Amino acid sequence: LIHFYKRGKYFVVINTFRKMLRFATKQGLSVLRRPVLCSVAQTPTLAIDCEKNFCTEVATNNIATSETLESPLNVLDLGTLLKSAEKTNLQTSKACEIVIAIANLKKDSKVSEADYLQDENFLKIMKLLESSYTSKVEPMALISSLKALGELGINNESFSVKNLESTLTWSTRSCPIKEVVMLLSFTLNRRNTESQNILYNEVVKSLERRWVELKDGKLFVSLLHYVELFSPQFVAKLEDRIADLMEEISPGDLALILAELGRKRRRNVPLLKSLTFYLTKHRNMLDIKQISDSLFALNQLSYKDHDTLERLCSQLENHIQDTESSPLLRSILTSLGQLKYLHTPVVDRIMAWYQARLDNNIPMTMKDMTTLLITCATLNHNPVQHSSLLEHISQHLTQDLAQPDQVWLDTVWSLTLLGRASPLHLESVLSPAFHTSLLYNTSNKTVGSTLKLLNINAAAKLLYPAYQGPTIKVAEDALLKDIKVSPSLAKVQLTQSVMEAFSTLFPPPRLLRTNVNTLLGCVAEGEFVCDTSGKPLLVQDLSDNFGSAEPVKPLPPNAHRMALVTASFQDCLIGGGLTGLTALNIRLMEAAGYRVFLVRWSDWQPASKLVARVKMLDGRLKQVLGVEAERLT
Numbered sequence: 001l002i003h004f005y006k007r008g009k010y011f012v013v014i015n016t017f018r019k020m021l022r023f024a025t026k027q028g029l030s031v032l033r034r035p036v037l038c039s040v041a042q043t044p045t046l047a048i049d050c051e052k053n054f055c056t057e058v059a060t061n062n063i064a065t066s067e068t069l070e071s072p073l074n075v076l077d078l079g080t081l082l083k084s085a086e087k088t089n090l091q092t093s094k095a096c097e098i099v100i101a102i103a104n105l106k107k108d109s110k111v112s113e114a115d116y117l118q119d120e121n122f123l124k125i126m127k128l129l130e131s132s133y134t135s136k137v138e139p140m141a142l143i144s145s146l147k148a149l150g151e152l153g154i155n156n157e158s159f160s161v162k163n164l165e166s167t168l169t170w171s172t173r174s175c176p177i178k179e180v181v182m183l184l185s186f187t188l189n190r191r192n193t194e195s196q197n198i199l200y201n202e203v204v205k206s207l208e209r210r211w212v213e214l215k216d217g218k219l220f221v222s223l224l225h226y227v228e229l230f231s232p233q234f235v236a237k238l239e240d241r242i243a244d245l246m247e248e249i250s251p252g253d254l255a256l257i258l259a260e261l262g263r264k265r266r267r268n269v270p271l272l273k274s275l276t277f278y279l280t281k282h283r284n285m286l287d288i289k290q291i292s293d294s295l296f297a298l299n300q301l302s303y304k305d306h307d308t309l310e311r312l313c314s315q316l317e318n319h320i321q322d323t324e325s326s327p328l329l330r331s332i333l334t335s336l337g338q339l340k341y342l343h344t345p346v347v348d349r350i351m352a353w354y355q356a357r358l359d360n361n362i363p364m365t366m367k368d369m370t371t372l373l374i375t376c377a378t379l380n381h382n383p384v385q386h387s388s389l390l391e392h393i394s395q396h397l398t399q400d401l402a403q404p405d406q407v408w409l410d411t412v413w414s415l416t417l418l419g420r421a422s423p424l425h426l427e428s429v430l431s432p433a434f435h436t437s438l439l440y441n442t443s444n445k446t447v448g449s450t451l452k453l454l455n456i457n458a459a460a461k462l463l464y465p466a467y468q469g470p471t472i473k474v475a476e477d478a479l480l481k482d483i484k485v486s487p488s489l490a491k492v493q494l495t496q497s498v499m500e501a502f503s504t505l506f507p508p509p510r511l512l513r514t515n516v517n518t519l520l521g522c523v524a525e526g527e528f529v530c531d532t533s534g535k536p537l538l539v540q541d542l543s544d545n546f547g548s549a550e551p552v553k554p555l556p557p558n559a560h561r562m563a564l565v566t567a568s569f570q571d572c573l574i575g576g577g578l579t580g581l582t583a584l585n586i587r588l589m590e591a592a593g594y595r596v597f598l599v600r601w602s603d604w605q606p607a608s609k610l611v612a613r614v615k616m617l618d619g620r621l622k623q624v625l626g627v628e629a630e631r632l633t
Contacts (some may be wrong), residue, residue, distance in 0.1 A: 015382060048610040078111050085121040092133040095125045103148030113153050118396035129160040134167045139179045142168050143186050164551040165195045172206040173563065177213040180206050181222050188226070208234045214241055217253025224260040239271050246274050250281040255290035262297025272303050280311040288319035292328055295335035306337060306575050313343040320349045329353065330371045337375035341574040347379070351386045358392065366400065369393045370411050373560075377414035379573065380580040387572050394420040399428050405438050406449055413452045416459045417584045426460045427469035429453065435472060439479065450483055454521030455584060462547075462591035474519045475548050484515075484523055490601075493566040495525050497606040498599050500565050505621070518546040518563075520592065522585035526564030531556070534622050547592040560625070563594045568601050576602070597624055 081098050102122075105111045116122045134142065140166050149161055172180055180203060187200040207223070207232065214220060220242050227235055242249075242257060248255070258275050261268070279286070279294060286294070291312055298308070316332070323329065329350050336343065354364055354372065373393060376382065382390070394415055399408050412429045415421035428434060435453055457472045474480045487495070499514060506512040506528045513527040524546075529537040537559060541552040544561070555561065571582045578586070586596045597620070605613070 030627040032040070077372065078105055078115055078570060081105075082119055082121040085125050091122075092131065093137050093141060095128045096137055096141050098125055099129070099152070100144050100148045103151040107151055116152070126154075126158075126160045130153060130163050134164060135170070137167070139168060139171045139175045139183065142171075143183070146186075146190075156196065162193075162195045164421070165199045168470060169195075169199045169202045172202050172437050177207075177210055178216065178219060180210070183220050184226060184229075185222070188229075204229060211237050214238070215245060215248070215250040217257060221253070221256045222247075224257065224264060224266070227264050227266065234268075239266075239268050243271055243274050246278050249278075251285045252290055254279050255286060255294050255360055259293040260295045260297075262300035265300060267301045267303070269303075270602070272301065276303070276305065276308040279333065280308055283315040285310055286312075286315065288323055288328060290317065291316050291319070292331050292335070295332060295339070295538055298530065299335040299338050300472075303342070304574050306341075309339065309341050309343070309574065313341075313346045316343075317345050320346070320353055323353075326365070326368055330367060333371050333375040337378040339574065340378065340433055340570075340572075340579055342381055342577065344381070344383075347381055348383060348386065349377070351383070351389055355386065355389045358389070364393070364396075366397075366403075369397055370407065373397075373414040374410055374419070375528065377417040377543060377580045380417075380583045382418050390418060390420055391618060394422060394425075397425070405434065406446075409449055409452055409456075413456055414580075416456050416463075417580050419463075421456075421459075421464070421466050422465075423469055426456065426464065426467055429456055430460060430470050430472060432470065442505045447483065447485055448482070451485060451521040454480065454483075454519065455588065458520040458588045458592075459584075462588060470629050481519065482517065483515055488568065491566070491570065494599075494601055494604065495566050498564075498604065498617070501610060503566060503616050504610070505618055506530075506536050511539055516545075516563075518589065519548045519586045520546060522583070522588070524563040524589065525566050525625070528562050528564065529555070529559060530562060530621075530625070531560070532558045532625055534618070534625055544593070545588065546594065561594045562597055563589045564597050564599070565589075566599050566601075572600060572602070595624070597621060 033100055052262070062434075076517075077266075081101055085095065102111065102116060107149075137145075146161065146164050146168075148165075149158075150156075154161060168183065172183065183203045184207065187196065187203055190196045192198050211234065214223070220238070222232075224236060230238075243567060246254070254275055258272075258279065261272070261275075276298075283291075294312060295309075298304075320329070332346070333350060336347065351372070354368065358364065373390075376390075397411060397415070409429060412421060412425045415425055438453065453472070454474060457474065459465045460469070460471055472480070476586070503512065505524075507516055511528060512527065516524045516527045518524055527539060527543060529539050529542045531537065537556070542555055542559070542561065543549075544551045546563075565586065567578060567582055567584075572578055586598065589596050601622075604615075608616075
């Protein structure tokens with residue numbers, strides 16, 4: 001150890017002497033090697049002090065020199081820039097800076113192509129960019145130089161451009177992975193020549209080879225933004241890499257990753273579970289924008305996990321009153337409405353936020369009023385404490401001619417569901433001009449909009465007795481009479497399981513009508529008639545088809561017209577409760593004189609035996625009829 005220590009100390013002294021000798025030679029001083037070497041060797045401590053003083057002096061001289069030289073990027077004169085290229089030892093990096101500076105001048109319309117294209121110094125710069133010394137320039141400087149050459153009108157087929165692109169191609173194998181990601185965004189829209197295509201393909205291959213180097217959350221976001229450019233194998237590795245580094249990525253970057261997955265509709269359930277776990281774990285570190293983006297992504301991906309939504313919304317409560325952005329609150333309302341998740345404290349605080357602005361004479365925009373109404377209607381949320389806000393919206397909402405008919409229809413439907421529609425609102429939708437344009441215009445016609453129009457028409461007849469305006473005669477319209485919504489697979493499976501068991505109690509077709517079009521804008525899975533004890537009666541003789549037809553026989557005393565309705569997962573809110581659409585359909589059936597026998601998906605066990613399902617339906621039906629019997633007595 002002593003031997004190696006002395007030897008290492010000796011080499012420190014020798015290196016110090018060599019640096020001093022080079023510096024003295026540049027200054028024109030005569031230095032004698034041997035005496036100095038002996039002197040330094042005899043006094044090693046003094047040699048270390050000299051080295052320190054020498055380094056300090058060189059650093060000071062370099063600082064002074066750099067301060068006296070002006071960077072080409074700061075020069076605003078073309079003549080000065082071209083003159084700076086007259087140096088015999090012009091470095092390639094300095095040439096790149098000159099090119100970028102000239103491009104900035106041309107971008108500002110301070111120079112033209114005729115001012116520099118034939119200049120000798122400019123041609124010298126172009127020659128330097130064609131040399132092999134470009135390999136010593138940083139990739140970001142090369143990218144800026146290529147952009148500058150494009151601004152200066154240099155052809156993409158010129159040798160200088162091809163040389164820079166070739167240098168970038170080779171640099172993709174060794175430069176930092178962050179710069180490779182930036183190269184991807186640069187080369188994506190530059191694939192016009194062969195060399196540009198080679199550069200782009202090499203960047204993509206380099207990223208697919210070097211995926212293990214990815215650690216930064218924002219790099220993952222950038223790559224997910226261009227996910228369609230990569231092979232499925234690389235995308236799978238990328239998502240696995242995100243899952244492996246989940247604990248090391250900041251909550252803000254996790255929110256960005258989740259939002260990008262939502263925009264690209266990448267529904268990797270294991271990855272989403274891991275992402276939402278760490279997001280909710282560190283939810284106190286998220287701001288309102290990040291929570292809003294997370295809710296947007298969960299909505300786009302249809303990831304309806306109750307615990308995740310509950311924890312994010314509980315954190316969201318604390319940020320609403322401090323925000324000043326109404327578009328942010330609109331985004332939150334839209335996400336909650338489309339997710340069908342009612343978090344009462346969040347929605348109430350948003351409504352209180354709007355009420356406070358109204359109290360300060362800050363009006364609500366049309367978008368604010370429409371979004372709030374549609375969300376409350378979808379979530380079947382009609383709070384009494386905010387009735388003044390809803391009434392204000394109802395009074396100030398008018399049809400805008402520039403607004404699409406579909407938006408106005410959704411607005412009036414929401415007002416109708418919340419019980420806030422005025423006769424003018426109903427008349428604007430039920431007028432022949434509006435509903436004819438909506439129903440028979442192929443660009444606006446959808447089954448959903450037609451059913452909403454029928455909902456409004458039925459509500460105007462059954463729920464708004466003071467309304468005297470026009471209505472639609474649905475039974476006389478061949479198009480509306482047979483229109484039905486196409487149920488989802490889950491709805492079909494639930495209905496089949498329920499009807500299989502219920503048909504044992506009420507066999508069709510004499511005692512049970514199935515898949516009945518109510519002409520109210522909804523479909524009843526079954527229609528039957530029974531007395532208070534649950535005894536079946538002939539449905540064909542006693543049915544009035546939900547008020548659209550006259551029954552063959554009058555309804556006997558203590559008998560009830562019943563509607564069997566199944567509520568699948570899509571018909572219910574997350575965490576329980578019915579959606580506004582399902583609740584409105586039930587209200588319309590009840591207003592038409594029917595009792596609704598509702599079977600929810602959460603109460604149904606399709607895997608149980610048929611006998612158990614029949615027994616369950618019989619008990620539920622008698623329970624409903626027993627409640628009705630108590631009301632009658």
